[in-house]
Amino acid sequence: MSDPIISIRNLTVEFPTAEGKFRALDEVCLNISEGEHVAVIGESGCGKSVLGHSILRLLDGISETTGNIFIKGADVRSMSERELLAMRGQEVALIPQSPTVSLDPVIKIGKQIGEVYDVHGVPKQEWKEKVVESLGNIGFEDPQNIYETYPHRLSGGMCERTVICMGMSLKPAVLIADEPTKGLDPASKIDVLKTLNRQTNGKTLIMITHDYNAAKICERTVVMYSGRILEDGPTEEVMRDPKHPYTKALWGAMPCNGMIPIAGSVEKAATGCDFYNRCEHRCDECKDLHDMKQVSENHLVRCCKC
Amino acid sequence: MLELQHINITFRKGLIGRGSKPVLEDVSLSISKGELVSIIGFSGSGKTTLARIAVRSINPDKGKIILDGEDISRLGFKEMSRYRSRLQMVFQHPEGALNPEMTLGDSLREAVRKAGYSGKSFEEKLDSLCAELEIKKELLNRYPMQVSGGEIQRIALARALAFDPNYIFMDEPTSMLDASVQAQILKVILSRKESMGMGIVLVTHDLDIVRSISDRVIAIDKGKIVAEGTAEEVFSSQIPYIKDYVDSWNELESINRNIGLHA
Ligand SMILES: Nc1ncnc2c1ncn2[C@@H]1O[C@H](COP(=O)(O)OP(=O)(O)OP(=O)(O)O)[C@@H](O)[C@H]1O
Ligand SMILES: Nc1ncnc2c1ncn2[C@@H]1O[C@H](COP(=O)(O)OP(=O)(O)OP(=O)(O)O)[C@@H](O)[C@H]1O
Ligand SMILES: [Mg+2]
Ligand SMILES: [Mg+2]
Numbered sequence: 067m068s069d070p071i072i073s074i075r076n077l078t079v080e081f082p083t084a085e086g087k088f089r090a091l092d093e094v095c096l097n098i099s100e101g102e103h104v105a106v107i108g109e110s111g112c113g114k115s116v117l118g119h120s121i122l123r124l125l126d127g128i129s130e131t132t133g134n135i136f137i138k139g140a141d142v143r144s145m146s147e148r149e150l151l152a153m154r155g156q157e158v159a160l161i162p163q164s165p166t167v168s169l170d171p172v173i174k175i176g177k178q179i180g181e182v183y184d185v186h187g188v189p190k191q192e193w194k195e196k197v198v199e200s201l202g203n204i205g206f207e208d209p210q211n212i213y214e215t216y217p218h219r220l221s222g223g224m225c226e227r228t229v230i231c232m233g234m235s236l237k238p239a240v241l242i243a244d245e246p247t248k249g250l251d252p253a254s255k256i257d258v259l260k261t262l263n264r265q266t267n268g269k270t271l272i273m274i275t276h277d278y279n280a281a282k283i284c285e286r287t288v289v290m291y292s293g294r295i296l297e298d299g300p301t302e303e304v305m306r307d308p309k310h311p312y313t314k315a316l317w318g319a320m321p322c323n324g325m326i327p328i329a330g331s332v333e334k335a336a337t338g339c340d341f342y343n344r345c346e347h348r349c350d351e352c353k354d355l356h357d358m359k360q361v362s363e364n365h366l367v368r369c370c371k372c
Numbered sequence: 373m374l375e376l377q378h379i380n381i382t383f384r385k386g387l388i389g390r391g392s393k394p395v396l397e398d399v400s401l402s403i404s405k406g407e408l409v410s411i412i413g414f415s416g417s418g419k420t421t422l423a424r425i426a427v428r429s430i431n432p433d434k435g436k437i438i439l440d441g442e443d444i445s446r447l448g449f450k451e452m453s454r455y456r457s458r459l460q461m462v463f464q465h466p467e468g469a470l471n472p473e474m475t476l477g478d479s480l481r482e483a484v485r486k487a488g489y490s491g492k493s494f495e496e497k498l499d500s501l502c503a504e505l506e507i508k509k510e511l512l513n514r515y516p517m518q519v520s521g522g523e524i525q526r527i528a529l530a531r532a533l534a535f536d537p538n539y540i541f542m543d544e545p546t547s548m549l550d551a552s553v554q555a556q557i558l559k560v561i562l563s564r565k566e567s568m569g570m571g572i573v574l575v576t577h578d579l580d581i582v583r584s585i586s587d588r589v590i591a592i593d594k595g596k597i598v599a600e601g602t603a604e605e606v607f608s609s610q611i612p613y614i615k616d617y618v619d620s621w622n623e624l625e626s627i628n629r630n631i632g633l634h635a
Binding site: 081083084085088107108109110111114115163164165166167205219221222223224225227245248249250251252253254255256259260276279282283315316317319320321322325326327328331332 | 383413414415416420464465467468506508510513514518519520521522523526543544547548549550551552553554555556558559577578579580581583584616617620621623624625627
């Protein structure tokens, strides 16, 4: 296999809080190859957005980070401010989780998307048409009109689609999409998934999501829980034949599978497996932390029962 | 019963408002105590606007809002505060609805206080809300920027449920939650419906959820109600708009199968 485009090694991110340090990511290791489409799924609060933000180094100053992140071999954690600016948007772009907070209320939609081009030196004559076209691609019936509109006049789904446009605009080598399909009607979701799929063809996509339809457009799925990766494998296999007890329980909670919530609540274990307190199959061995173990080709699981 | 009668609204463009189209046109609906009504409709069809009008966060151009027989359409903001325990809304993008300068705990405590709790019952209410909505206690010391999307969503829900409202409008309340927390919260809501007779209006695009928990479904197209009935009745409707919606949902499932995947 070729060198990974993203290589994350022992990434630990801690936030100072009133109760002491809170560990949002715990020794995360992840290699992503160029052109790979990876879904990152898992419990709400398990560190998915923190992982996305860390790759772009957006948590400087508010967190303590150890470990390494390499993008095309370059060490992100030692990049200068200038190198970071050049990397963000063009090499790696983010579609943020909260569209309302990310949109500037006093700037028209067209101009906001256009600013991304501006920052990277694309002249306005060139970007105006592209912006209108990209708005059309994700299902706006009247893109010209949306271009001239302020964010507060848009519905929730329209705001979401606007930030998706923004993230995709520079056709970055790596796109991190944080929950891009939330709150979208099924037709918009199809437009967004198709567009994401097309725009990232041959490029790298990290799709953070709770939406299994969105995960399914990715060939690989990584399952996280409490700041750690528990399972990592081909999406089709992880969905059809999940191995980790957490992944299995998560599928059981889906509306189409009976909506059974996982009993108990998240408690980070002092040692060993973080799912211990909720796991039906727990045993003494789980009190030690196990490495990811291969169960089939490209399918890894962190569980002593597998 | 909560009734919306002949609601109309147009958001004017500029001063003259030339070319403005109505966002809601003669919309009437009612929900009874202990009933769960889901609203479906494509993006921009007016679902959020309808919810905001129902809870009096914006005023319609025309139409009435009747709460248990009382016309509340003209009440001012101050007077409306007396109705908090009867009518609540959870916003689609809750991160914008919380005060960024206030800790989540203070936001939640404010709601519990306004709901009339004090002393020992105050702490008990706070604890029970956190337990119901799977909110870790340590989150309460943090600011909205310092927690995850789904954590904010749960705080917003807790604030609304603190009032034990008779009626609640929930706009995509579980869009940022994993399946397990989503299931847990839907369970909480259904149990409040059963035990307290809470009337619920749920705006969601997830037809699996709609199918499994709604008593009644309303479909809205460009500001007009186009169908109303049980989930089965509405989903099998031959109205092109609804066929489009349901077909898109099915296509969504099959896009994945096309690339060789199954749930
Ligand atoms: N600035 C911060 N200070 C303290 N804790 C934080 C901060 N930012 C995030 N966290 C915590 O880190 C954990 C991981 O957050 P993250 O936003 O990555 O979750 P997530 O997996 O994206 O969840 P969701 O699916 O709900 O969006 C959460 O428990 C959150 O409360
Ligand atoms: N404050 C406003 N000013 C002008 N237009 C508005 C305003 N709020 C909403 N609109 C418009 O009204 C229409 C309905 O918006 P609404 O937010 O009710 O849609 P929705 O059905 O909730 O959609 P979504 O599923 O995307 O959340 C949209 O066309 C939107 O652009
Ligand atoms: Mg997140
Ligand atoms: Mg809406």
